[in-house]
Amino acid sequence: MIPKKFDYHAPASIDEVIRILGENEEAKILAGGQSLLPMMKLRLAAPTAVVDISRLPGFSYVRDMGTHLAIGALTTHDTLGNDKSVKERFSLITDAVARIGDQQVRNLGTIGGSACHADPAGDIPTALLAADAQFVIEGKRGKRVVPARDFFVDLFTTAVGHDEMLTEVRLPYLPQRSASAYMKHSVREGGFAIAMVGVVATLEDGNSCRDARIGVGAAGPTPIRAVSAEKYLKGNTLDEATIAEAADRAVEGAEPPSDVHGSREYRLETIKVLTKRSLRIALKRAGVPGMRVSE
Amino acid sequence: MKADEQIRMSMRVNHKQYSGAVEPRTLLVNFLRDDLGLTGTHVGCDTGHCGACTIIMDGRTVKSCMILAVQARDAEILTVEGLAEDGKKLHPIQEAFMQNHGLQCGFCTPGILMSSLFLLQRNPHPTEEEIRGGVEGNLCRCTGYVGIVRSVKAAAEVLSKGKTTTKKKEVDH
Numbered sequence: 001m002i003p004k005k006f007d008y009h010a011p012a013s014i015d016e017v018i019r020i021l022g023e024n025e026e027a028k029i030l031a032g033g034q035s036l037l038p039m040m041k042l043r044l045a046a047p048t049a050v051v052d053i054s055r056l057p058g059f060s061y062v063r064d065m066g067t068h069l070a071i072g073a074l075t076t077h078d079t080l081g082n083d084k085s086v087k088e089r090f091s092l093i094t095d096a097v098a099r100i101g102d103q104q105v106r107n108l109g110t111i112g113g114s115a116c117h118a119d120p121a122g123d124i125p126t127a128l129l130a131a132d133a134q135f136v137i138e139g140k141r142g143k144r145v146v147p148a149r150d151f152f153v154d155l156f157t158t159a160v161g162h163d164e165m166l167t168e169v170r171l172p173y174l175p176q177r178s179a180s181a182y183m184k185h186s187v188r189e190g191g192f193a194i195a196m197v198g199v200v201a202t203l204e205d206g207n208s209c210r211d212a213r214i215g216v217g218a219a220g221p222t223p224i225r226a227v228s229a230e231k232y233l234k235g236n237t238l239d240e241a242t243i244a245e246a247a248d249r250a251v252e253g254a255e256p257p258s259d260v261h262g263s264r265e266y267r268l269e270t271i272k273v274l275t276k277r278s279l280r281i282a283l284k285r286a287g288v289p290g291m292r293v294s295e
Numbered sequence: 296m297k298a299d300e301q302i303r304m305s306m307r308v309n310h311k312q313y314s315g316a317v318e319p320r321t322l323l324v325n326f327l328r329d330d331l332g333l334t335g336t337h338v339g340c341d342t343g344h345c346g347a348c349t350i351i352m353d354g355r356t357v358k359s360c361m362i363l364a365v366q367a368r369d370a371e372i373l374t375v376e377g378l379a380e381d382g383k384k385l386h387p388i389q390e391a392f393m394q395n396h397g398l399q400c401g402f403c404t405p406g407i408l409m410s411s412l413f414l415l416q417r418n419p420h421p422t423e424e425e426i427r428g429g430v431e432g433n434l435c436r437c438t439g440y441v442g443i444v445r446s447v448k449a450a451a452e453v454l455s456k457g458k459t460t461t462k463k464k465e466v467d468h
Contacts, residue, residue, distance in 0.1 A: 001341050002320055005319075007319070033361060034343070037343075041341070048298075052363070102431045103414075103432050104346060104356045104358045104432045105343075105358075
């Protein structure tokens with residue numbers, strides 16, 4: 001299978017990228033290409049122009065900025081998965097990238113590409129929503145920073161305009177005594193997700209919960225935050241009973257589809273199970289004793 | 296570049312310099328097979344699932360059906376044809392696959408060999424789980440992976456000893 005014909009641009013700078021995008025509303029950015037190219041081969045996508053940024057220098061990095069981790073949009077999943085500072089501070093990101101596709105896909109696929117592709121069943125969108133990431137978007141009018149809750153707008157749609165480019169993802173550092181985890185269930189390894197959950201928890205005074213964030217994927221047009229479960233966790237002691245109640249609440253607002261891979265009911269149940277399991281892993285990582293985990 | 300324009304480019308494949316001209320939409324696997332005649336790299340599913348077209352580009356495995364040929368301009372490419380020394384003496388990984396029943400029909404083997412090489416370069420002593428993870432992106436419909444895992448383990452032993460030969464082993468049936 002061969003993609004439909006397209007004009008090809010390989011700009012050498014971000015300014016050039018933005019100029020070319022501005023001149024052609026149908027132009028698509030090609031980063032790692034691990035979602036775009038299969039779609040173009042299947043003719044599900046047929047952009048008239050492709051702006052290849054896979055070699056654009058200066059957008060592949062992981063930097064400690066004191067208050068946050070700055071990740072260049074062209075950083076590959078493989079690089080992220082092997083990065084010590086990511087694992088130390090954001091285990092859920094390490095967990096999530098390990099579940100993306102396979103080694104070959106992780107070698108080319110990028111965090112920026114996955115975020116902008118905005119597949120609601122993609123690992124990166126759900127993990128970044130739970131991490132409360134910020135997205136640096138550049139365009140003709142300069143730079144703007146968009147929080148995760150405003151970034152994922154709809155199915156395969158983000159806040160990035162057609163003449164803009166996502167250049168950096170920022171992960172704000174978590175307070176002391178925080179930990180995170182991410183889990184996904186798919187019918188087979190590397191297959192599409194039945195459900196996915198990313199959690200971040202911060203503890204205080206013994207094992208009571210100071211703050212929690214839960215991201216749920218594959219349960220609607222965009223990944224969503226399990227707001228009711230998050231509210232319930234805050235101030236409660238983090239034990240099995242609390243975890244179970246939070247898990248039950250995690251499906252509020254979730255609208256998973258029913259299809260050949262799993263019914264809506266099965267998917268809702270899976271979200272509950274993954275919420276429980278990922279909370280236990282996060283809490284174990286935060287040093288809470290007695291957490292039963294099956295990682 | 297306009298869609299119909301041919302883009303001139305060159306790349307190093309198996310330590311040899313090649314140049315050619317491609318349409319923007321030409322996939323790397325088609326350039327390797329059809330333009331350079333390197334048909335050792337196979338097209339299996341052509342949708343990015345099976346990994347038969349796996350090659351090593353600038354040190355990392357990629358599925359050559361999931362990347363445009365122009366994206367590989369000036370790259371250093373290694374395909375299955377580049378594994379054997381002087382094109383004759385089999386690479387220790389190839390030798391291990393031959394000795395340990397690591398293939399049956401052989402269609403997936405070029406890709407599996409490249410993924411195995413990448414894995415062993417990164418992790419010279421992989422566990423069984425790590426080997427299975429390493430070839431996760433390569434589908435084999437014959438062996439059930441048992442022979443593949445055994446082959447990669449045997450190759451790891453040979454490579455870590457710096458030897459280039461492996462003793463013939465009994466094949467379990």
